Amino acid sequence: MGKVTFSMGGVHPHDSKFAHGCAIEELPLPQTVYVSMAQHLGAPAKPLVAPGDKVLVGQVIAEPGGFISAFVHSPVSGTVKAIAPRQDLAGNFMMHVEIAVEGDEWDPAIDRSQDLVTAIPDDKAAILDKIKAAGVVGLGGATFPTHVKLSPPPGKVAECLILNGTECEPFLTSDHRIMVERPKEIVVGAAIMQKVLGGCPCVIGIEENKPDAIASMSAAVAELGYPNIRVQVLKKRYPQGGEKQLIDAVMHRQVKSGGLPIDVGAVVQNVATSLAVYEAVQKNMPLISNVLTITGDNIPVERQHNYHYRIGIPLSYIVEQAGGIPDTAAKLISGGPMMGKAISNLDATTVKGSSSVLYLSEAATRRQLETACIRCGKCADACPMGLEPFLLKRLYKAGDLDGLEQNAAQDCIECGCCLYSCPAHIPLLDHIRQAKGQVMGVIRARAAAAKAAAEAAKAAAEAKK
């Protein structure tokens, strides 16, 4: 099958995958780790340990705080020092469990051998329980709890599992490296998720700029011989890794406004998530580590790394291990340059979904002076969701919430293509993100009111009886 891509919008930034040749290294442990309780989408986890407790690597230290939430495990062995608020990447205070590292003693239930376990358990419920107990969340960026995503609501059937190996953000190479170094584990993880979803076909989508990953994954798929798994090569285009864009590219189906991927029969999981699922189910290994890229523009190769890190390690420690902040760096970013967040606080710690530390130079990151909109329509051309960013910005400035909702501001995926393509350097996304938040608030309030009204009507009807 030829190369495919999604049908609408998108941009072509330089891929800058400078660190793609750097093999994954194990990051040494620091003296202290700070494990965040808010490492996933949804309610923060509730700590189960108290200061003074001894913990082992892989021991549960926090339980889910709601339906959409996840377990958190200790990434190190040692003593719990404190449970206190601490500033996260954006400077907001979040609960963190501080653990002083003592040795590296693992929970005996965890299989730490390198042997590949290919036999897939039969019991779907048991697999889901294991994934939930291991605290696996989506590692593509949104950190949505995986067990929730793998349990389609009643009446919905998964017709295709898409494994997201696109890594369309420039600079990032962590997914690329795991596809090169641990392809078999990823494929077994995919087969496990296939089993949970009732044996639907699985497509592994990889962009064409990663030929070695395509080769290794194809070889692993052929060697392991699970039925109905294939590798699909995709044209390079940003934001191909967006869930809805990837579904469009692979299945040629569009998710309607306000809909979920499962509405068109798709379940999308990142390759790193697949690896985490493999480790959780086959090795009893909870999600306590991930791979993170350290790279940037004009950075010498010896200072670029792909680290296998444990969660809760302060970013300042990682930067120090990688040789400090280069002189050319003007801005540090966690995540890709398109959707990542600027790091304003190096004391923040790594979380399950941390994917990179980018050093960007002044030239690469400085915002240009904003000028007037010239109505060229480039933003509308670039928007992969078919929105009109220039219009949304105007409506937001005018405070027109109804207009914003009619023009589907809530569908924005915050990919940044509009901002990237704007010749007037208008910070479109900054405003649209605000607009989206406000519209989502209105929609949620309306849904809550409708639910309350329905319940009141029901109660009234029952009272009449």
Added chain:
Amino acid sequence: MTQTFIWTVAILTVLGLLLALILFWVARKFKVEEDPRIDEVEKVMPGANCGGCGFAGCRAFADAAVKAPNLDNQYCPVGGDEVMQKVASILGFTVAAKAPQVAVVRCNGTCEARPRTNEYDGAKSCRVKAALYSGDTGCAFGCLGCGDCVAACQFGALSMDPATGLPVVDEDKCTACGACTKACPKHIIELRLKGPRGMREFVSCMNKDKGPAAKKACANACIGCGLCAKTCTHDAITVTDNVAYIDFNKCKLCRECEAVCPTGAIHGVNFPKELDKEAVKKRIADRKAKAAEAAKAAEEKKEVANG
């Protein structure tokens, strides 16, 4: 030719009269009965349509005022008591005079006091900045300095001071409509009593961090030490979440809290004389000594009585 002219004028005149009659009839037939007092009330309103009263504009306020059983829940912050008295006299209500209020900026994190830890070059909007991160200084609670409040003010009462990077309220222009308090994502602007001759005391800090962290982030921060609350004899000061708050309804403007504050986070404005901290501190010490003596005397008396 002349014929055409005459016919044209005649037809148009007849048509015009006919349509005028229809319009007259429609206007009479479908007239919306409206309380004439709404117009009267609207006339005495300031006409700023700022929304400070909580209604969409002055007419909406007037409409609500006419329908309401009393004026307890309505107040025009722009027009103040003068306008409210006029509205009350039109509608035959009585309203108690309300003390005038003014917007107060409760952050003193100037450029010198609050070192920048990073640089922000995103969209120039406090709302956008607040959604992205906690701010470009170590303080996650203070002014972000992009001027959303200035943009929200319809009376030109706010301006950014380039030297401090903080908004400044022009007391004469401020109408206490509250638009700035709603625009500020950090909620640092509060409507407080204007006070006699504009004199008022307030804590110019919102930092909820513990003392050392707050002090590290900003030299002017309230460290939540509670000295002010202990000193206050009017029970006006509370310390919650490591930050003090002065209740403007209880404050008697004695300025003792201002004198004892170790970081200068408590501000007194528009007082005729500059605060003599030492004198006030001596006054407090004397009072405490007297109280201690009185307590001791009472104890001795008790002992004598018991003995």
